[in-house]
Amino acid sequence: MPHKANAARRHHIPRPKRRVTNWSDYNEALRQRGSLTVWFTDEAIVAWKAAPRTTPGGQPHYSDLAITTALILRAVFRLALRQTEGLIGSILQLLGLDLPVPNFSTLSRRAQTLDLPAQARITGGAIHLLVDSSGLKLSGPGEWLVEKHGTSRRRSWRKLHIGFDAVTGRIVASILTDRDVDDASQVEPLLDQIAEPVELFLGDGGYDRTGVYTTLDERHPDAKVIVPPRADAVFSATADTEPNQRDRHIQAIAGKGRMAWQRDSGYNERARVEGQFARWKQVIGDQLRFHSDGARATEVAIAAQVLNRMLDLGCPNSVRVA
Missing domain, CATH: 3.30.420 (Nucleotidyltransferase; domain 5)
Incomplete structure (x- = not known):
């Protein structure tokens, strides 16, 4: 409604004004959110290939960590699966790594059954x-x-x-x-x-x-x-x-x-x-x-990890000034 009833007699609460006290650190954290080194880590490179399978069946080429890394980059930069495949390939080429690149169909298929590890808390307590x-x-x-x-x-x-x-x-x-x-x-x-x-x-x-x-x-x-x-x-x-x-x-x-x-x-x-x-x-x-429902559940879990990782890079500390 453009004009609410009894607008002149309504109790208007002014919006509080706040000031960020750690702007330089928070500004650096915002820049780090776009850094590939934050999302494409050395741990992911080391564990890129899947461990040998000991049970009957086909041998997977990519570990769960490799698929998770690709889906994280997709969520951070809002890419399609084919664009994600291209980004992963270019990163591996720039790093001079001889590692296979998961194609878009592999990412779509593995996302339906991907088992994500539980996230550790930064601080303990209740x-x-x-x-x-x-x-x-x-x-x-x-x-x-x-x-x-x-x-x-x-x-x-x-x-x-x-x-x-x-x-x-x-x-x-x-x-x-x-x-x-x-x-x-x-x-x-x-x-x-x-x-x-x-x-x-x-x-x-x-x-x-x-x-x-x-x-x-x-x-x-x-x-x-x-x-x-x-x-x-x-x-x-x-x-x-x-x-x-x-x-x-x-x-x-x-x-x-x-x-x-x-x-x-x-x-x-x-x-x-x-x-x-x-x-x-x-x-x-x-x-x-x-x-698919399984891939959507993975998409939501990946998004929660992304937001938590961004929070770990740095968050604003603000105080009320008015």
């Missing part, structure tokens, strides 16, 4: 887990086809679920599902990807489900759960004698209002996971380019 979901479009006919020829198309997309560690700023879990999958049902699969203890779990109202609280109580009984109850939420049967975390949230909202509860409980920290989705779609893109 995780402050922020969860949310967003949509990623599937490749297909664009708006020009619809406008030019009058064809109709259904907007197809998949739902990306991520778990974001507020302590380190890294994506620690990611899952790709169909668009009609409930967010709360993916909490357990996300926790399956996390080996460290979860100290804080924070999600929006879509995670206000009994199954979410039950799963967290079983796996991380000491975790603090901050999920806004629904507007018609009721107390549990033991609220008078032994209130649970959800009961205390309902009591706080009833006593001082939802806005005050958000401020006092730390729920506003959840906005950081929204920034992760904005970063994902700006750096990686807002669509999936593979055409």
Whole structure:
């Protein structure tokens, strides 16, 4: 709406102004994101060829690390598979290495079954887990086809679920599902990807489900759960004698209002996971380019690794100035 109702009487909160205090280091980190030496490492060159196979069957030419390196370059520079093949070939030629180059069909086939190793955390300790979901479009006919020829198309997309560690700023879990999958049902699969203890779990109202609280109580009984109850939420049967975390949230909202509860409980920290989705779609893109579910799952896992690697190169430290 161009003009909202009662705009003159609405409470306008000015956007805070921040200043980056480590601009020189962050500027260098931004330049390093485009350096081939960051993404095409010596470890990948050493382990380029696959280990000899001891079981019956054909012998693979390329290790999983070689395929992963190629797919990482594809994600970083937004290349097609044939362009990725050309880039890998030119890099090996410039380095004077006599190594085979995986062709585009090999990359497409291996992406469907690629086994990616778990990412190690930079710092130990408990995780402050922020969860949310967003949509990623599937490749297909664009708006020009619809406008030019009058064809109709259904907007197809998949739902990306991520778990974001507020302590380190890294994506620690990611899952790709169909668009009609409930967010709360993916909490357990996300926790399956996390080996460290979860100290804080924070999600929006879509995670206000009994199954979410039950799963967290079983796996991380000491975790603090901050999920806004629904507007018609009721107390549990033991609220008078032994209130649970959800009961205390309902009591706080009833006593001082939802806005005050958000401020006092730390729920506003959840906005950081929204920034992760904005970063994902700006750096990686807002669509999936593979055409099979297995390859798309690999594409999402590769994208999470890319964003974490960029974060390891350097991130801005900002302070509020107004």
